[in-house]
Amino acid sequence: MNEQQQTLWQFIQQQSGKLQEQTLQHIGLTFISLCIAVLVGLPLGILIVRRKRLAGLVLGIAGVLQTIPSIALLGFMIPLLGIGPKPAIVALLLYALLPIIRNTYTGILGVDPAVKEAALAMGMSKWQILFKVELPLAMPVIFAGIRTATVINVGVATLASLIAAGGLGEFIFGGISLNNTNMILAGAIPSALLAVIFDLLLSMVQKISFKKLKRVIYVFPILLIVLCLFYIVPAKSEGKLVAGFTPEFMGRQDGDLGLRSKYGLKIHTIVISDAVMYKAAFEKHLDVISGYSTDGRLKAYDLVVLDDDKHIFPPYYAAPIVRDDVLKKFPDLEPTLNLLADKINDSVMTVLNYRTDYLHQSPERVAKDFLVANKLWRPEKGGSDGIVRIGSKIFGEQYILANMYSMLIKGYTDHEVSTKTGLGGTKICFDALTNNQIDFYPEYTGTGLLAILQASPKTVNEVTVNRDSTYNYVQRQFESKYQIKWLKPIGFNNAYALMMRQQQARQLRIKTISNLKQFLDRK
Amino acid sequence: MIKVDNVSKHFGGVKAVDGVSFEVESQENLILLGTSGCGKTTTLKMINRLIEPASGSIYIDDKNIMDQKPEILRRGIGYVLQNNGLFPHYTVAQNIAVVPNLLKWDKQKTEKRTAELMEKLHLDASYLSVYPNELSGGQQQRIGLARALVSDPPVLLMDEPFGALDNVTRSKIHAEFKALDELKRKTIIMVTHDVQEAFELGDRICLMDKGKIIQSGTPAQLLFDPVNDFVKDFLKEQRLLLEFKTITVRSLWHLLPSDEEIKEVGSGILVNNKDNLWAVLERATFLKPKRLNMVDLENKEAKTVSFESLMAAFYQYKNHQAHE
Ligand SMILES: Nc1ncnc2c1ncn2[C@@H]1O[C@H](COP(=O)(O)OP(=O)(O)OP(=O)(O)O)[C@@H](O)[C@H]1O
Ligand SMILES: [Mg+2]
Numbered sequence: 001m002n003e004q005q006q007t008l009w010q011f012i013q014q015q016s017g018k019l020q021e022q023t024l025q026h027i028g029l030t031f032i033s034l035c036i037a038v039l040v041g042l043p044l045g046i047l048i049v050r051r052k053r054l055a056g057l058v059l060g061i062a063g064v065l066q067t068i069p070s071i072a073l074l075g076f077m078i079p080l081l082g083i084g085p086k087p088a089i090v091a092l093l094l095y096a097l098l099p100i101i102r103n104t105y106t107g108i109l110g111v112d113p114a115v116k117e118a119a120l121a122m123g124m125s126k127w128q129i130l131f132k133v134e135l136p137l138a139m140p141v142i143f144a145g146i147r148t149a150t151v152i153n154v155g156v157a158t159l160a161s162l163i164a165a166g167g168l169g170e171f172i173f174g175g176i177s178l179n180n181t182n183m184i185l186a187g188a189i190p191s192a193l194l195a196v197i198f199d200l201l202l203s204m205v206q207k208i209s210f211k212k213l214k215r216v217i218y219v220f221p222i223l224l225i226v227l228c229l230f231y232i233v234p235a236k237s238e239g240k241l242v243a244g245f246t247p248e249f250m251g252r253q254d255g256d257l258g259l260r261s262k263y264g265l266k267i268h269t270i271v272i273s274d275a276v277m278y279k280a281a282f283e284k285h286l287d288v289i290s291g292y293s294t295d296g297r298l299k300a301y302d303l304v305v306l307d308d309d310k311h312i313f314p315p316y317y318a319a320p321i322v323r324d325d326v327l328k329k330f331p332d333l334e335p336t337l338n339l340l341a342d343k344i345n346d347s348v349m350t351v352l353n354y355r356t357d358y359l360h361q362s363p364e365r366v367a368k369d370f371l372v373a374n375k376l377w378r379p380e381k382g383g384s385d386g387i388v389r390i391g392s393k394i395f396g397e398q399y400i401l402a403n404m405y406s407m408l409i410k411g412y413t414d415h416e417v418s419t420k421t422g423l424g425g426t427k428i429c430f431d432a433l434t435n436n437q438i439d440f441y442p443e444y445t446g447t448g449l450l451a452i453l454q455a456s457p458k459t460v461n462e463v464t465v466n467r468d469s470t471y472n473y474v475q476r477q478f479e480s481k482y483q484i485k486w487l488k489p490i491g492f493n494n495a496y497a498l499m500m501r502q503q504q505a506r507q508l509r510i511k512t513i514s515n516l517k518q519f520l521d522r523k
Numbered sequence: 524m525i526k527v528d529n530v531s532k533h534f535g536g537v538k539a540v541d542g543v544s545f546e547v548e549s550q551e552n553l554i555l556l557g558t559s560g561c562g563k564t565t566t567l568k569m570i571n572r573l574i575e576p577a578s579g580s581i582y583i584d585d586k587n588i589m590d591q592k593p594e595i596l597r598r599g600i601g602y603v604l605q606n607n608g609l610f611p612h613y614t615v616a617q618n619i620a621v622v623p624n625l626l627k628w629d630k631q632k633t634e635k636r637t638a639e640l641m642e643k644l645h646l647d648a649s650y651l652s653v654y655p656n657e658l659s660g661g662q663q664q665r666i667g668l669a670r671a672l673v674s675d676p677p678v679l680l681m682d683e684p685f686g687a688l689d690n691v692t693r694s695k696i697h698a699e700f701k702a703l704d705e706l707k708r709k710t711i712i713m714v715t716h717d718v719q720e721a722f723e724l725g726d727r728i729c730l731m732d733k734g735k736i737i738q739s740g741t742p743a744q745l746l747f748d749p750v751n752d753f754v755k756d757f758l759k760e761q762r763l764l765l766e767f768k769t770i771t772v773r774s775l776w777h778l779l780p781s782d783e784e785i786k787e788v789g790s791g792i793l794v795n796n797k798d799n800l801w802a803v804l805e806r807a808t809f810l811k812p813k814r815l816n817m818v819d820l821e822n823k824e825a826k827t828v829s830f831e832s833l834m835a836a837f838y839q840y841k842n843h844q845a846h847e
Contacts, residue, residue: 115609121600123593123594124594136612
């Protein structure tokens with residue numbers, strides 16, 4: 001624990017520049033959107049007090065906006081506004097709208113009718129009543145709305161990093177992907193602190209009596225504008241290519257760090273979520289992205305993988321891993337599973353993924369079609385000689401593989417099959433295997449090396465020079481450490497890769513990462 | 524002068540006000556009296572156009588109120604609400620200054636006028652910087668009155684101005700109200716459901732029921748010449764009290780003996796002929812006098828009578844009224 005705290009402190013010190021920048025971006029994002037939300041929401045709230053028939057409609061729309069999951073809302077923004085601060089601000093603004101409109105509305109309606117009537121009877125005009133009576137008296141309620149909106153915005157602004165708008169989310173999501181607790185905390189603690197501090201400050205404003213309210217009314221907008229200025233909208237460098245990397249990729253040696261050190265690649269980079277990255281590349285908001293080489297979106301969005309000619313991305317060849325005792329118990333299992341060996345290359349796997357992820361065909365159907373086409377499919381024998389338990393991680397490719405193995409075992413052996421698909425990430429799957437809850441699952445050599453064996457950087461450097469050396473190393477280590485056997489690789493390599501739009505890559509004659517570097521240096 | 528001519532107002536199917544007509548002479552104090560929901564407030568609010576009548580017309584000083592901009596019209600009419608309607612976010616001084624500010628008075632004029640009113644309404648100047656919620660109900664009501672009076676409008680509309688006060692405070696404010704010179708110059712329409720208050724403060728009373736005026740007239744006319752049983756029943760409970768309050772010594776003067784011999788020895792009290800019987804009785808129960816020394820200051824006459832003769836005159840007067 002002590003050590004953890006120390007390293008968190010060290011991390012923060014080390015990254016203080018970045019942390020400060022992200023915090024200011026975060027505050028800026030929150031308050032620019034809040035400012036606009038107040039400018040839009042307040043008049044709207046006033047309007048629906050005057051035109052009650054619109055109230056249901058306006059509150060309804062604002063309510064629906066609020067229920068859209070934030071990441072989805074950010075996704076909707078991309079085709080309209082691209083990536084970066086603009087869509088993030090608009091999304092935040094939409095979230096902040098409901099509490100502000102609603103509280104303005106209820107605040108004004110809640111003003112004592114006797115007071116309003118007195119104002120009217122004394123000869124005040126509609127506008128005089130609004131500004132001298134209704135708004136001042138509704139102010140505490142309106143402030144409560146602004147307060148809610150602020151806290152929501154501080155939270156949602158962490159997601160802005162997913163569409164390249166910066167903020168503390170860069171640390172949080174980077175940390176989650178890299179399983180780096182210090183990094184997560186370095187983002188999460190400041191953003192939680194921001195929420196608490198702003199909430200506290202606004203609650204103090206809210207409780208201020210009418211006497212002091214006047215002064216605050218003038219100070220508040222000024223403060224708001226100053227806070228907005230924290231966000232220096234990142235300028236997009238013109239002409240050059242723009243890269244979008246996931247937070248995880250940014251922090252990895254076999255990612256952005258390697259690109260810089262081994263290739264000397266200097267490219268204007270923004271941090272973005274995996275969920276929207278491919279689409280952003282397709283829509284030309286990004287030119288180079290980091291992705292997985294067998295992702296179905298590669299095909300969906302017509303992207304090409306750049307050749308990693310200096311081998312910074314370790315190989316991630318997939319192969320079934322099986323406990324030794326299972327192989328002993330079911331001697332016919334190994335040859336059956338090896339039927340798939342070297343049958344699926346990168347482009348085939350990409351197409352299979354494309355069919356499940358984008359054409360929404362069931363993994364079962366995709367698996368069967370593949371087996372039939374490759375003359376591997378056989379009808380079920382319906383045997384009952386023991387049950388083989390198959391596991392899989394929680395994404396499409398693994399579902400397809402699990403289905404293929406299930407069909408092969410049922411067709412070629414007399415065993416029954418039970419599948420436990422969707423076992424979350426690597427750790428869950430591997431633990432299930434070692435704890436005898438499943439018998440085998442498809443794993444990737446790179447994952448075995450880095451996530452399970454947690455090899456030292458030196459070893460990693462040594463063994464990742466090519467496909468076979470990695471495979472041999474993990475095979476040896478797993479055997480001796482866990483009594484688990486790596487069967488023959490299936491053929492494809494689901495590794496990190498840099499990718500570009502096919503058309504642009506062809507036009508610029510970029511085929512390898514070195515080509516890309518040369519192109520960038522030339523300009 | 525205010526003239527309300529055949530005015531009606533419906534809310535959906537409810538006839539809140541149904542063909543109401545009355546006139547208020549300038550500097551007169553007219554009371555709209557009636558049970559809850561009979562349309563008093565609605566009638567009152569139509570006069571400053573807080574509610575627009577469905578039919579009929581209203582004139583103030585022979586000008587149709589519909590021909591004026593509502594804001595301008597309202598700035599010339601003082602309005603006092605039942606639960607005062609003070610602005611909670613304004614100090615007392617700011618509350619009183621609302622209409623002067625709308626009329627663009629300069630600051631000094633407003634301050635001078637405010638100070639004057641505060642004194643007349645027996646409010647300490649230190650209250651000026653205080654917020655309404657720091658004042659008692661009675662004080663708030665006085666501020667509400669000050670706010671309505673500040674620009675010295677010729678017309679004053681009051682909707683149950685003393686409704687929220689306890690009896691003791693209310694009778695104290697009634698007394699002040701009657702003594703306030705500001706109010707003597709004004710044409711006042713006051714709404715109340717309190718019969719005593721109506722009789723105490725009103726020059727004339729309009730008794731309303733179900734949106735219609737049943738009878739309008741002086742307190743004595745309502746008391747001794749009711750048009751129907753509704754009016755009679757309405758006043759029944761407090762009849763004796765009202766009679767004592769309505770009848771003055773002056774109206775009994777001709778029925779009092781001028782040469783009564785009082786054998787009992789004891790003190791007497793001096794009675795002004797403007798006093799009503801209730802005032803005489805109140806003092807009598809306290810001082811237990813043996814003789815009442817009545818004086819008529821205008822005609823420079825005096826009569827000394829016993830308590831019994833005064834009561835005899837009272838019953839004689841009532842009988843006479845009833846048979847007229
Ligand atoms: N804004 C309105 N909408 C619908 N009905 C109304 C409205 N204002 C008054 N009414 C109805 O009109 C009738 C007269 O109401 P009004 O307020 O004039 O009564 P009131 O004599 O002042 O009663 P109270 O002594 O209780 O104040 C009532 O039946 C009331 O329900
Ligand atoms: Mg009323």
